[in-house]
Amino acid sequence: MNRRLDEILVKRGRLLERIAAQRAELGRQSQPVVMALSRVDRAVGRIRSGVSFVKSHPAWVAIAMTALIAFRPSRLWRWTRRGFSVWQIWRTVRSRFMSVGLSLL
Numbered sequence: 001m002n003r004r005l006d007e008i009l010v011k012r013g014r015l016l017e018r019i020a021a022q023r024a025e026l027g028r029q030s031q032p033v034v035m036a037l038s039r040v041d042r043a044v045g046r047i048r049s050g051v052s053f054v055k056s057h058p059a060w061v062a063i064a065m066t067a068l069i070a071f072r073p074s075r076l077w078r079w080t081r082r083g084f085s086v087w088q089i090w091r092t093v094r095s096r097f098m099s100v101g102l103s104l105l
Helices: 002-029 031-056 058-070 073-100
Strands: none
Touching: 002 031, 031 058, 058 073
16 A cells, blocks of 8 residues: 555656646746736726826816817927927936936936
């Protein structure tokens, strides 16, 4: 009986080792999928936060729509580009400060 039990325990140990190796291999092979899904999760999170912002700040949406109607589209696009450029500069400056260990806000 002891010999039979020893054989079963050895077989169980081999199976557990094989399972661990298969799990590790599956983890390595699924890494690209995990990266792609994390990007999708971030995008969905950004969309949800944008929707919640619009729902909680309807006045800003109304102001933006009024500006779109009141101003000429070319002028609005010009100011949008300027705002985007300022935002990019801010992100660059903030990331440089953070890389040194300083905080702006």
